[in-house]
Every structure is written in C-alpha cells, then in structure tokens.
Amino acid sequence: MLELNKVSFQEEVLESKGLVLVDYWSTxxxxxxxLMPEIVRLSEKYQEKVKFCKLNILENRRLAIGxxxxxxxxxxxxxxxxxxxSLSSEFTAEDVEKQINNSL
Structure with a gap:
C-alpha cells in the first residue's frame, strides 16, 4: 500500500486514471x-485492478477535512x-470487498 501525504495525494489519487482506494486512518x-491487515490482504488480491493507498489523518488533517x-x-x-x-465508521473488510467488486 502506498503511503500518501498532501503532496503525493494530488498525483496518486486526483490525477490518477482508474480505481484508487484510500484508507484514511490514525494511530x-x-x-x-x-482493519488494516484486512485492507492489506485486499490490496494484494486486487492489486492488478485497484491502486491501494493509505493516509494518516493526524499528519494530513486539512487534506482529510477537504x-x-x-x-x-x-x-x-x-x-x-x-x-x-465511501464507507465510514462501522464496516467490515467484507463490506469493502463487496464495494470493490461492484466498482470493477
């Protein structure tokens, strides 16, 4: 999974072609x-079809709010x-996988 910051977010997500999943998280x-190990597992399973990224909101608060x-x-x-x-708060890795499959 690619670790994003405010500089790379523009290029890796907003300017990227195709599907990009961003996991917004905090320590x-x-x-x-x-949830993170399950998201990593999904990233390995779908790596040919979806770019997986993560963004620590503690280090990128304004970007997350934006x-x-x-x-x-x-x-x-x-x-x-x-x-x-988007999925927020209460969801499972199965919910994420279902949404990924619906997007392909």
Missing part, C-alpha cells in the same frame, strides 16, 4: 489498526480522480 484509531472525512475509519474509492463511494 489513535483502534478500529483502523484492526475530502470530507469526518470519522474513522473511512475508506474512499476514487475513479479517474472523482469520488465513487
């Missing part, structure tokens, strides 16, 4: 930490730089 978010991330964990799927869907 202080236990559900985020628990993307309307109001709670954690949050997953947002972008297609050709446009927000396609």
């Amino acid at each position: 202080k978010c236990e559900p985020c930490i628990e 993307q309307k991330v109001m709670g954690l964990p949050t997953i947002i799927m972008y297609k050709d730089g446009e927000k396609l869907w």
